[in-house]
Amino acid sequence: MEDMASETSDPIQIMIVSTPNLPKTSICLTVEDFTEPLRRRSLPKEESPRSGLKPHDTLGADDRRQSACSLAERRIEEHRKYSSYGIESPIPIELPCSSSQPEPERSPSICYSKKPVRSLSAGWRESFRRKLNVFRRASPSTLSTRSTQQFLVPSPEMSYKSNPETVKMKKSISFSETTRNAFRRSFRQKNVPACSSEDDRISTIRRNSLFVKRGSVTMEPIKKVDLEAVYTVNKQLGTGRFGYIKLAEHKQSKHRIAIKFFPRPQTKQTDFVREYNYSFFLSPHQNIIDTYEGMFQSSDDTAYFFVQEFCPRASLREAVEATNQAGIGEANTKKVFAAVLSAIEFMHDENLVHRNLKAENILIFDANDYSKVKVTDFGLTRKVDTTVKYLEYVNNYHAAELCDTVVNEKLVVNKSTDIWALGIIFFYCMKGKFPWQKASIMCKPYWEWEQWLKRKNPALPKKFNPFSEKALKLFKKSLTPRFKDRWSAKDMRKCLVKEKLLKSVKKPDEDYYVMIDTSTKSRPSAASTSNGENQEGAAGGAPATGERKQKSTLQQWISTTLTAMAEISEQVVSARDD
Numbered sequence: 001m002e003d004m005a006s007e008t009s010d011p012i013q014i015m016i017v018s019t020p021n022l023p024k025t026s027i028c029l030t031v032e033d034f035t036e037p038l039r040r041r042s043l044p045k046e047e048s049p050r051s052g053l054k055p056h057d058t059l060g061a062d063d064r065r066q067s068a069c070s071l072a073e074r075r076i077e078e079h080r081k082y083s084s085y086g087i088e089s090p091i092p093i094e095l096p097c098s099s100s101q102p103e104p105e106r107s108p109s110i111c112y113s114k115k116p117v118r119s120l121s122a123g124w125r126e127s128f129r130r131k132l133n134v135f136r137r138a139s140p141s142t143l144s145t146r147s148t149q150q151f152l153v154p155s156p157e158m159s160y161k162s163n164p165e166t167v168k169m170k171k172s173i174s175f176s177e178t179t180r181n182a183f184r185r186s187f188r189q190k191n192v193p194a195c196s197s198e199d200d201r202i203s204t205i206r207r208n209s210l211f212v213k214r215g216s217v218t219m220e221p222i223k224k225v226d227l228e229a230v231y232t233v234n235k236q237l238g239t240g241r242f243g244y245i246k247l248a249e250h251k252q253s254k255h256r257i258a259i260k261f262f263p264r265p266q267t268k269q270t271d272f273v274r275e276y277n278y279s280f281f282l283s284p285h286q287n288i289i290d291t292y293e294g295m296f297q298s299s300d301d302t303a304y305f306f307v308q309e310f311c312p313r314a315s316l317r318e319a320v321e322a323t324n325q326a327g328i329g330e331a332n333t334k335k336v337f338a339a340v341l342s343a344i345e346f347m348h349d350e351n352l353v354h355r356n357l358k359a360e361n362i363l364i365f366d367a368n369d370y371s372k373v374k375v376t377d378f379g380l381t382r383k384v385d386t387t388v389k390y391l392e393y394v395n396n397y398h399a400a401e402l403c404d405t406v407v408n409e410k411l412v413v414n415k416s417t418d419i420w421a422l423g424i425i426f427f428y429c430m431k432g433k434f435p436w437q438k439a440s441i442m443c444k445p446y447w448e449w450e451q452w453l454k455r456k457n458p459a460l461p462k463k464f465n466p467f468s469e470k471a472l473k474l475f476k477k478s479l480t481p482r483f484k485d486r487w488s489a490k491d492m493r494k495c496l497v498k499e500k501l502l503k504s505v506k507k508p509d510e511d512y513y514v515m516i517d518t519s520t521k522s523r524p525s526a527a528s529t530s531n532g533e534n535q536e537g538a539a540g541g542a543p544a545t546g547e548r549k550q551k552s553t554l555q556q557w558i559s560t561t562l563t564a565m566a567e568i569s570e571q572v573v574s575a576r577d578d
């Protein structure tokens with residue numbers, strides 16, 4: 001994760017609802033115009049508070065937000081000076097609060113607006129609403145068991161969580177939007193616990209002003225937790241480049257969960273916060289692993305961690321490996337892809353690219369079939385068009401444009417890299433092995449594929465022979481070096497769901513081969529041709545390839561039989577003579 005530096009120029013909208021200087025004024029500022037002078041590199045390190053990252057924030061974004069807040073305060077101060085001199089202020093601060101609706105009393109400082117910090121796109125809102133409906137079916141108590149809160153002993157840092165109002169707010173997710181808003185309003189009017197310093201007080205207000213839920217983002221600080229006291233940590237479930245996953249049991253509730261650890265100091269806090277936020281933000285989708293609320297660090301400061309649902313079966317990689325290179329078959333592949341493509345389509349609609357799709361990151365939950373499948377590992381997830389540095393590490397799933405890139409070269413994040421990886425995973429599921437090691441012309445299998453694709457060689461590489469025309473089209477539209485020609489996740493889903501993926505195989509004439517088989521078994525010496533070569537088809541009883549080979553086998557069988565008959569008749573004659 002360390003090599004992944006990224007920049008984004010997202011405007012952040014800050015609604016200032018109340019200030020000490022202009023108590024009944026609300027203004028709306030965007031950070032866009034402050035962005036350039038406030039870039040991270042121009043800020044000294046101590047001015048870069050790390051808490052409160054949003055998923056789409058990358059390096060420096062929280063700095064920008066913080067600085068924008070103080071800048072906004074300064075602007076208001078300037079505005080006030082103009083007003084006090086009786087001069088019309090050139091600073092565009094307007095929108096006085098409507099007098100008909102008196103604002104609730106708030107702390108005289110800048111805080112975040114009532115709206116979620118990130119405004120969600122229409123597509124996302126719709127999906128989230130659908131997910132919420134699923135939640136709504138559950139009783140509030142069932143819902144609250146889904147929160148990590150239950151996995152933790154309340155600590156002083158989390159004291160606001162034990163506030164009954166907060167609990168009420170959490171449960172309110174199963175109520176209507178109006179009720180939820182009412183909860184939020186009433187909660188915000190309550191007194192917050194006393195804090196030692198002004199900073200603490202402001203951060204508590206911020207924390208409490210945000211209605212944290214899945215599909216939202218968290219601004220909470222990373223809390224220290226005594227791991228041994230809360231969980232019984234069991235075996236390791238897997239490791240990756242950036243961390244490791246362990247199975248654990250929550251001591252109090254006896255729930256089995258998976259804890260994803262990020263060792264310190266190797267892991268940057270920004271990387272950890274980003275991964276947690278993406279995982280939490282996306283987890284309402286039914287085919288994305290459920291991440292529970294909360295970012296933590298172990299009390300001995302050796303690792304950051306967050307908690308996810310536990311997948312009791314295996315990853316797709318293990319499932320395919322168990323088939324001994326036979327693949328999981330067409331029906332199961334279709335099931336897996338229906339789930340995976342739904343998740344990826346959802347991410348792409350949100351302008352997010354997974355960037356690390358592989359069989360290891362697809363988890364299979366059911367013991368007997370592939371009906372419950374979820375995508376995991378959002379460590380490399382980035383927004384479309386973000387610039388990232390290329391990683392040295394190349395794997396089987398990397399698209400051609402990634403394999404041709406040199407280390408540290410900058411790349412722009414594109415949805416089509418996920419589509420390539422999906423093409424590879426599709427091949428892997430069907431055939432039980434990868435089409436090539438690396439998508440580079442230095443690798444012969446890939447070179448052959450590319451030659452066929454560019455029509456420089458009419459012969460389709462043998463490994464693609466069993467696939468139907470439609471499946472070949474899917475490969476052409478996912479494993480093409482021209483990333484603009486690649487399909488979208490939606491196109492892929494349509495093709496995979498509707499079409500037949502394998503060619504129909506003609507059954508060989510079984511009787512014919514049985515006859516050959518019998519003759520060769522009874523008279524093994526006769527299985528040789530006149531020039532002494534073994535007949536592959538005849539000896540194994542397998543079909544000979546090509547008409548010519550079949551004819552010669554038949555001729556040979558006739559001659560063998562005739563010889564045998566001649567021998568027998570000779571023996572009969574000599575026996576009679578005797």
Ligand SMILES: Nc1ncnc2c1ncn2[C@@H]1O[C@H](COP(=O)(O)OP(=O)(O)OP(=O)(O)O)[C@@H](O)[C@H]1O
Nearest residue numbers: 237238239240241242243258309310311315360377
């Ligand atoms: N919730 C889970 N339940 C069970 N096993 C899991 C779970 N999450 C991950 N794993 C296993 O742990 C492995 C590593 O997890 P993950 O991919 O999240 O780690 P990573 O450090 O991000 O790896 P990568 O090198 O792919 O970036 C996965 O391949 C999977 O087999």
